Amino acid sequence: xxxxxxxxxxxxxxxxxxxxxxxxxxxxxxxxxxxxxxxxxxxxxxxxxxxxxxxxxxxxxxxxxxxxxxxxxxxxxxxxxxxxxxxxxxxxxxxxxxxxxxxxxxxxxxxxxxxxxxxxxxxxxxxxxxxxxxxxxxxxxxxxxxxxxxxxxxxxxxxxxxxxxxxxxxxxxxxxxxxxxxxxxxxxxxxxxxxxxxxxxxxxxxxxxxxxxxxxxxxxxxxxxxxxxxxxxxxxxxxxxxxxxxxxxxxxxxxxxxxxxxxxxxxxxxxxxxxxxxxxxxxxxxxxxxxxxxxxxxxxxxxxxxxxxxxxxxxxxxxxxxxxxxxxxxxxxxxxxxxxxxxxxxxxxxxxxxxxxxxxxxxxxxxxxxxxxxxxxxxxxxxxxxxxxxxxxxxxxxxxxxxxxxxxxxxxxxxxxxxxxxxxxxxxxxxxxxxxxxxxxxxxxxxxxxxxxxxxxxxxxxxxxxxxxxxxxxxxxxxxxxxxxxxxxxxxxxxxxxxxxxx
Numbered sequence: 263x264x265x266x267x268x269x270x271x272x273x274x275x276x277x278x279x280x281x282x283x284x285x286x287x288x289x290x291x292x293x294x295x296x297x298x299x300x301x302x303x304x305x306x307x308x309x310x311x312x313x314x315x316x317x318x319x320x321x322x323x324x325x326x327x328x329x330x331x332x333x334x335x336x337x338x339x340x341x342x343x344x345x346x347x348x349x350x351x352x353x354x355x356x357x358x359x360x361x362x363x364x365x366x367x368x369x370x371x372x373x374x375x376x377x378x379x380x381x382x383x384x385x386x387x388x389x390x391x392x393x394x395x396x397x398x399x400x401x402x403x404x405x406x407x408x409x410x411x412x413x414x415x416x417x418x419x420x421x422x423x424x425x426x427x428x429x430x431x432x433x434x435x436x437x438x439x440x441x442x443x444x445x446x447x448x449x450x451x452x453x454x455x456x457x458x459x460x461x462x463x464x465x466x467x468x469x470x471x472x473x474x475x476x477x478x479x480x481x482x483x484x485x486x487x488x489x490x491x492x493x494x495x496x497x498x499x500x501x502x503x504x505x506x507x508x509x510x511x512x513x514x515x516x517x518x519x520x521x522x523x524x525x526x527x528x529x530x531x532x533x534x535x536x537x538x539x540x541x542x543x544x545x546x547x548x549x550x551x552x553x554x555x556x557x558x559x560x561x562x563x564x565x566x567x568x569x570x571x572x573x574x575x576x577x578x579x580x581x582x583x584x585x586x587x588x589x590x591x592x593x594x595x596x597x598x599x600x601x602x603x604x605x606x607x608x609x610x611x612x613x614x615x616x617x618x619x620x621x622x623x624x625x626x627x628x629x630x631x632x633x634x635x636x637x638x639x640x641x642x643x644x645x646x647x648x649x650x651x652x653x654x655x656x657x658x659x660x661x662x663x664x665x666x667x668x669x670x671x672x673x674x675x676x677x678x679x680x681x682x683x684x685x686x687x688x689x690x691x692x693x694x695x696x697x698x699x700x701x702x703x704x705x706x707x708x709x710x711x712x713x714x715x716x717x718x719x720x721x722x723x724x725x726x727x728x729x730x731x732x733x734x735x736x737x738x739x740x741x742x743x744x745x746x747x748x749x750x751x752x753x754x755x756x757x758x759x760x761x762x763x764x765x
Contacts (some may be wrong), residue, residue, distance in 0.1 A: 281326040288318070289331045293338055300342055305658065309638040312339055316631050317667075320675065322716075323724055324739070329624045338629035345633040353629035357678075360494045361622055362589020368618035369578070370595035371410045373605070376563075377570040378406070378418040384421065386470075387552045392539045393529035396473045400525045403477030404518065408485045409578050411623075412478035416722040419474040420729045423467050427734050429551045430544050434460050464735040465538035471726060471737065472536075472745045473525055476714055478722045479753070480521045483710035484514045486579060487588050490625065490721075491677035491709055498681050499702045502584045509699060512764040513707045513757055520756040524749055536743050569602045621721065628675045635679055636686075645683045649692060656697075657704040658762045664708030665754060671714055673709035680705045704761050711757040715750040716743055 268358040278286050300308040312335060319331040339345055353362070385402060399419075406415045436453050482488030486496040486506040497505050528536040540548075550603045573595050578593040596614065605611060636642055648659050660680065667676045681702060688698045717723040717739065726732065727742055 265322035278326050278330060285325045287321060289334065289573035292318075293334060296335075297342060299615045299758070300344075305344055305638050306475075306640065308342070309344055309634050309640045312344065312634060313631065313640070315618060316675075324728065327620065327624075329620060329627060330628045332624065336627045339630060345630065345637045349633040350626075350630050353633050354626055357374055357494055357497065357625075357629065359497050359587050360490055360590060361625065362587060363487065363493050363592065364490060364589075364618050365592075365615070365623040366589045366596065367410075368413060370592035370599075371415075372598040372614035373596060373603075374410075374570045374574060375418055375421070377567050377574065378415070379422060380567065382419060382422045383552055383555075385449055386426065387545070389551045392466075392537070393526050396470060396525050396529045396536075397522060399470050400473045400477035400480070400522060404481030404484075404521075405473040407478040407481035408488050409581060410487075412482045412489060413725055415478050416475060416725050417729075418698070419471060420726065420731045423471055423731045424734070426548050426551075427463070427467060427731065428548050430463060431460065433547050459541040459543055460536055462541050463544050465535070466540050467731070467735045468737050468741075468745070469525065469529070469536045469538055471735070473598050474751045475720070475722050475726050476521060476525070476746070479638065479710060479714050479720060480518050482722075483517065483707055484490030484510055485581075487709060489673070490621075491674045492706060493588060493704050494674070495677060495681050495702055498685050499699065503581050503698040504584075509703055510706065515762040516760045517707070517711060517753055517756050520752050521749065525750045528748060534748050535741065562668075566603045569599060573599050574679075582602050625674065628678055631675070632678050632682060636682065641654055641679060641683045645680075645687065649687060653697065658758060660701050660704040661708035661758050661761045664705050665712030665758075668709045673713045674721065677705055677709040700765050703765060707757050707761060712750060714746050714753060716746070 274286070278289065289761055296308055296312060296315075299311055315335055316328075316332055319326070319328040319335070340347060340350070381402065382399075382504075385395070385398050389398055403415055403419065434453060450480070482492070484507060486492045486501065486503055492506070496502075499510065528534060531537070538668070576598070577591060577595050580586070580594065581588065585591065586594075596611075599605070600611060617667075644663075649658055651659060664680055684693070684698060684701050684705070687693050688695065693701070713720050714723065717727045723742065723746070726738060727737065731737070
């Protein structure tokens with residue numbers, strides 16, 4: 263009989279849960295190193311060390327959600343006096359519209375999921391041409407992400423993919439698609455005759471998921487609600503919805519065209535894991551399933567879809583004319599859809615907030631690190647160096663600097679740091695308002711476009727990689743990076759050239 267574990271070993275086992283031992287040891291090492299560094303080297307070097315450690319937690323997000331280790335680092339920064347609770351509160355207060363966006367807009371779109379599911383389902387089973395299907399998926403994801411939350415759009419695409427995958431997996435295992443007790447995560451029961459079709463179907467879904475995820479980035483860069491950092495930048499710059507779209511057009515529209523062209527070429531040339539077509543036996547099963555689902559939809563369910571459609575129209579017009587802060591428009595959508603569709607149970611409503619609140623909490627941790635940067639003036643030398651360059655070179659340099667950091671870190675954090683720094687330069691009179699706008703455009707596009715390179719930069723990509731569909735269709739971290747590579751090159755180069763020559 264093995265001896266009972268000690269309290270120390272139990273604490274070590276509980277600390278950060280299922281994260282690898284080396285990761286836990288790294289976080290403990292950081293927490294012990296920071297006070298020593300503050301004592302020996304001072305607050306500035308310790309601040310830079312804290313940033314590197316925090317970026318490490320973002321880059322290792324698959325090992326542990328960054329809120330926990332990043333939060334521990336932020337708490338330690340407050341205890342060490344690298345920043346103050348008042349400075350953190352000031353950052354939160356200044357960025358309240360972004361927090362409202364994450365809390366209410368993401369939850370509001372949750373109530374539109376059925377409408378979005380029907381939309382993507384019809385696209386999948388009605389369009390026969392693979393390149394046209396991929397293009398439609400990407401364009402639809404781009405359009406929706408320009409007005410809705412990219413995470414929610416990605417979640418809907420994942421739901422459609424999981425649903426259709428499980429349907430065909432049942433049939434491939436010799437069962438009816440109505441059967442409920444089936445494990446679609448195991449291939450043990452798959453009939454050999456269907457195995458090739460199943461593998462091709464996986465490749466088909468992988469390509470659509472990647473096209474859809476990139477589509478959310480293409481649309482997300484266009485409007486102030488497309489990504490959380492967009493609203494943050496718009497708030498600092500004082501832009502409304504129409505102004506944001508107009509200012510981003512010189513970069514966002516060429517990038518959108520280049521991205522959609524890349525989508526078509528990848529499917530035509532069958533490079534980087536794209537080009538797989540939907541096998542005819544799979545299509546027949548999926549079409550039969552979709553028709554059966556449509557036939558089962560009763561009048562109340564049809565009316566619920568109509569209400570969701572009307573709410574979507576109200577949402578788009580509300581954003582376009584800026585009738586209120588974006589987060590409050592999201593709350594309006596929640597109330598309208600929940601009331602008209604009879605969603606009255608508190609727990610049922612609460613499910614809508616489960617996707618948004620963890621990231622909202624993480625954003626507050628971002629603000630703690632930003633407060634350290636401001637209080638210790640860490641980025642001032644870098645910003646001053648860039649601002650010392652010839653004026654025409656500065657937007658391109660900001661695009662590159664933000665792009666590189668956003669590939670390995672979270673783009674919301676990167677945008678928060680840079681937009682705050684150039685706002686200080688504007689307030690101090692070091693740059694003109696016109697030049698501030700150009701730099702803000704470069705920061706927004708730089709954090710949105712090159713970040714598709716890895717799941718670390720784009721929340722939608724990370725969400726896809728950690729979702730239920732990823733292991734089913736064999737979508738690993740490495741495969742995602744390879745499939746994103748052509749998009750990364752095209753979007754980054756097009757974005758950089760647009761920033762340099764079109765702004």
